[in-house]
Amino acid sequence: MSGDxxxxxxxxxxxxxxxxxxxxxxxxxxxxxxxxIARIVDFVPAALLAxxxxxxxxxSEDRVVVDGRLAGLAVAALxxxxxxxxxxxxxxxxxxxxxxxxLAG
Amino acid sequence: xxxxxxxxxxxxxxxxxxxxxxxxxxxxxAAEGAGLDAWQAMTLSALMFSGASQFAxxxxxxxxxxxxxxxxxxxxxxxxxxxxxxxMAPLLAPRSALGRAxxxxxxxxxxxxxxxxxxxxxxxxxxxxxxxxxxxxGWNAMTLVGALGASGLGETAQAALDSVVPAAFLALLWPRLxxxxxxxxxxxxxxxxxGAVIALALTPFVPAGVQVIVAVVAVALAGRxxxxxxxx
Numbered sequence: 001m002s003g004d005x006x007x008x009x010x011x012x013x014x015x016x017x018x019x020x021x022x023x024x025x026x027x028x029x030x031x032x033x034x035x036x037i038a039r040i041v042d043f044v045p046a047a048l049l050a051x052x053x054x055x056x057x058x059x060s061e062d063r064v065v066v067d068g069r070l071a072g073l074a075v076a077a078l079x080x081x082x083x084x085x086x087x088x089x090x091x092x093x094x095x096x097x098x099x100x101x102x103l104a105g
Numbered sequence: 106x107x108x109x110x111x112x113x114x115x116x117x118x119x120x121x122x123x124x125x126x127x128x129x130x131x132x133x134x135a136a137e138g139a140g141l142d143a144w145q146a147m148t149l150s151a152l153m154f155s156g157a158s159q160f161a162x163x164x165x166x167x168x169x170x171x172x173x174x175x176x177x178x179x180x181x182x183x184x185x186x187x188x189x190x191x192x193m194a195p196l197l198a199p200r201s202a203l204g205r206a207x208x209x210x211x212x213x214x215x216x217x218x219x220x221x222x223x224x225x226x227x228x229x230x231x232x233x234x235x236x237x238x239x240x241x242x243g244w245n246a247m248t249l250v251g252a253l254g255a256s257g258l259g260e261t262a263q264a265a266l267d268s269v270v271p272a273a274f275l276a277l278l279w280p281r282l283x284x285x286x287x288x289x290x291x292x293x294x295x296x297x298x299x300g301a302v303i304a305l306a307l308t309p310f311v312p313a314g315v316q317v318i319v320a321v322v323a324v325a326l327a328g329r330x331x332x333x334x335x336x337x
Contacts, residue, residue: 014152024190047300054301057271072268097268
């Protein structure tokens, strides 16, 4: 991807995200505070984050790939279950990914 | 308003700013790994200033996704902040259009959570501004550290970074799966599993990044209101 396309994505997405914030501060509350909107807004982050976990952890281009990232995710899940702080979780995941890479040569 | 309450609010805000700063290192490093340069990583932290949206954008770009797919993912996560804004507007009660525009930039997960948790309105405002300021500083400074630190890494460090990004998404997702009400946690888990399965199943067939958006739209539509439903 060219540098220009990257910049376009960065700037357009940044402005869009800001306008979403500003819209919340500006629209009448009644527009947004409806049960079905609340429900969808409550669901979107979980669906999106889980989809990103799956795609980032298990795919490469258009294929499903199992490698050190899955081991890293398993270790991260264990650390999260043990209530480890964020920085510990990602450090352990990173160390696991690096370890698998070294072992697999 | 008592002084201990004020200092507790400020202390919490600073603590949160430092914790989020560490996250900024991870973001800067991951952005570098996804092919962005340090300026682009910094621009995102300064202008977008919404961690999950930033990770989504670089995640899709790093996976080879198109700019529209990356922008779409970032915006989908950004809709959350619209809802926060609706809650924050009466509390912050900005007096001018400029004040509203300035306050809106800092309406994110952490500032909203801190402001809403404060015992009264004045402390709520203090919590919003103090948390916003410390997080904004920490997040931007640490993004730069991460972006600069990650350039020139070797292959093993790159493998470490590849494992950091999915783990970071998992860490963002985790609290949603552990909600106190078991019905809510169950619903969030079903939504999460649905999103992950659809995204993986579509990966061979659609351009990178598009599977993520389709998964979210499909799951959100599955949660649409039923005619007999009453608000919980």
